Amino acid sequence: MSEKEIIERELVERIKNDDESAFIEVYDLFWKRLFNFGFKKLGKKEIVEGIVQEVFIDFWSKRKKLEIHTSLSSYLFSAVTYRIINQYKSQSIRDKFSEMEKSKGERSSSSAEEKVLYNDLKSNIKKVVGGFPPQRQKVYKLRFNKGLSYIEIAQNLEISVSTVEKHLMRALKDIRISLRELSL
Known part of the structure; x- marks a missing residue:
């Protein structure tokens, strides 16, 4: 060794x-x-x-x-x-x-099943995001609803880029876990 x-x-x-x-x-x-x-x-x-x-x-x-x-x-x-x-x-x-x-x-039209699945997915993600702490919710929405970069979010909320990363990592992990539980 x-x-x-x-x-x-x-x-x-x-x-x-x-x-x-x-x-x-x-x-x-x-x-x-x-x-x-x-x-x-x-x-x-x-x-x-x-x-x-x-x-x-x-x-x-x-x-x-x-x-x-x-x-x-x-x-x-x-x-x-x-x-x-x-x-x-x-x-x-x-x-x-x-x-x-x-x-x-x-x-012109998509299947009813696709619409239902899409709406379920959207609804479940919205519910999970709604349960986030306020700061994580803001970070998530700025990233995925407004499309801001990590740096722009950090400047906007006056926090560090690493804090933005931590919030987003935790948010995505929570969403993955929630969606995984739904598929079981």
């Missing part, structure tokens, strides 16, 4: 024992590398920043149950890779949905 692997294992053990300073070491050691890796794959700064933040949030929140069978480096890069793949899938679904919406205007 190399010295690097020993250091990484020690850091993981410290993190499992709630050592925030070890987590900060890992964050400082890997954030930029993970961001650069993700940016090469995705090419979208704000999305990659959000992905890397989500990986670290999950890493910390699941610290007690962490089972890393490879190196810490491999674990984190794999986590970013999977999130990028999910981003591609999500974008593909959004693109298909957008295309479907555009073609609705071209078609």
Whole structure:
């Protein structure tokens, strides 16, 4: 086992024992590398920043149950890779949905089932968003209803970009969980 692997294992053990300073070491050691890796794959700064933040949030929140069978480096890069793949899938679904919406205007009528499903989805998302804390609700609406960038939202609400990211990550996670529960 190399010295690097020993250091990484020690850091993981410290993190499992709630050592925030070890987590900060890992964050400082890997954030930029993970961001650069993700940016090469995705090419979208704000999305990659959000992905890397989500990986670290999950890493910390699941610290007690962490089972890393490879190196810490491999674990984190794999986590970013999977999130990028999910981003591609999500974008593909959004693109298909957008295309479907555009073609609705071209078609004279769409099926009743599609309308019901669309209205249910819209209604469920609106209900989940309505249950958000006020600040998260504002951030969500500025991003998805008004189409503002993270920076514009931060300036508009006089908060940091990382706070905007945290609100949006939590909002999207809550929506995903809610929609997943509906499909069960």
